[in-house]
Amino acid sequence: MSDAKEIEKPRVTLHIGVHFTADGYLQRSVSANRARLKAHGVHVPAKRHTWGVISKMLEGLDGLPPIVEEEDEVRRALLGNSGAQHLFLADDRWAAPLRDAVDGETLYPGIGARVAAVAELFSASELQISMALINPAIFMSNSFASGTAPRLLSTFVDQVAPSSLRWRDTVDALRKAVPNVPLLIWAEEDAPLIWPTVMQRLFHLPPEVPVSGRILPLKPLLVEEGFERLKTYLISHPPETTAQYEKVILAFMDKYGREEALAPRCDIPGWDAEAIDVLTAHYEEDLDALAQEEGITLLQPVT
Template sequence: MDRQTIGEAERLYSDPDTRIALHLGFHCTGDEALIYSLRQNKPLLAEHGIVVPRRRFFVDEMRRMTTEILRGRPATIPEQEILFKTLIDRELVETLVLSFDSFLCAPRGILGEGRLYPKAGPKLAELRGAFPDNETALFCAIRNPATFLPEVWSRFAGREDPRLFLAGIEPRALRWSDVIARMRAACDDEITVWCHEDTPLIWARVMRAVAGLPEGVALDGTLNVGAQIMTEEGEALLEEYLRLNPPADEPERHRVLEAFFDKFAVEDEIEADVEMPGWSDALISELTLIYEDDLARIAEIPGVTLIEP
């Protein structure tokens, strides 16, 4: 990539050829697992010109740029230069990966106006304005509302009265497809979606998709999520098996992972502990069926790719 001069502004860092990969969360779907897993491959990423900064190096600067300086307008070239220099402080970057579960809202904004992430569209447009000249790919994991809402309540609402936490919200009416559709309406970028529940099986594919790497590239950290639901013995045996018997393709890898998860799973880690007071088993089952139906709607949204096992 050559430095480019446009008008009086010289580009030293903000090359328009840089691909921006924005992992937008959502909350309670893995926290910093993506950053941690990708950064286990720093030498390989460097070979491919991929930069994955830690959150502490970009969150405050991104917030300041989007909310205090840009306020909805596209960044000028000098503003892009300032932002990119802060984010990468180097040249010749092919892909910049930014992952933060509060890009679209703080936890207190997850529910509102009777739906999930009510400000997703405007906040995404605001965020996208920081990179007006770059190809941008969007990534997010979704989660069954039957476990998502109790987790959000437990982690972020201080376990306040559930009636206050869900005030004005009908859980049966919540649709991730609505959130994704509003995001697509806010920008033309491709969106890649996966289910949090499937992450142990598809983590390698997610990592490669975000980094922009082809399927044949081997990565470290692809078992990080799966290891959380397995015994230590099972994890060690799985790593050894995959080392001695590299899967020929993704379907074979899935079969191997499923076999090991079935045999060495830690039951408490697999079965989400739903603790929303007042919720019946019937409601939880109903929400799960609605969620499964919603996945089909998401897969049909133009410009959206759903990663499935």
């Protein structure tokens, strides 16, 4: 068994966003499972350090593919003295800074070239790319609320018809750029139900290994009393199956959910309620279509 571990190919998960998904709770989940990840040979370097190492190498390459020694240099710099073999790297800027995500006619128009350049640095590893999607209406509303690049956002809304704004186009561009890299996707709206599964797949943990922080996505969605009651309930009545777990979560969301969090208001200047409905309907269609595509794993609730 030990020999098998020694020759195991190093794994790298590159989580690329998108913006306004896993907001805060992904990092808290990493912190909650740090000891468990270390025990399974997974290292999560600091975000600033990771960005610096990769940006410096890409700048030095100036568009050229890396040689083996340069790939090794990146791995050594990211692993440091951790003693680990595998890496989990997360930064939504790899898909694009938010201002560049709305500078074109599709969301994240440059995602293919940006992610492919980073992916090339890990060609000797078993690479997985992951991303969470979110209702484009919520994405656009949050973008305006963020105060980032208001002029670009206004131009984007003026030039792009709601009916043509599809995540499928963004994902297709990514897949064409890195066709041989498996892609793991989930919907932000499903995260409260499936977060334990998402963490296991992101960190490559065996299904039987329990994870900590499984209800972190629910903290902003439930009133404080409900969140505390949920923690107590799951300890005293541990669900035996994934379906049972999801039913418990749904019941608590129904009883203790914050209405403004579960059904956030969409305020997109220039787009009316009908446009929001079109965006939402197409989002659901896109998720269904992506679930059927080869090379893509879409994590969904079982209930």
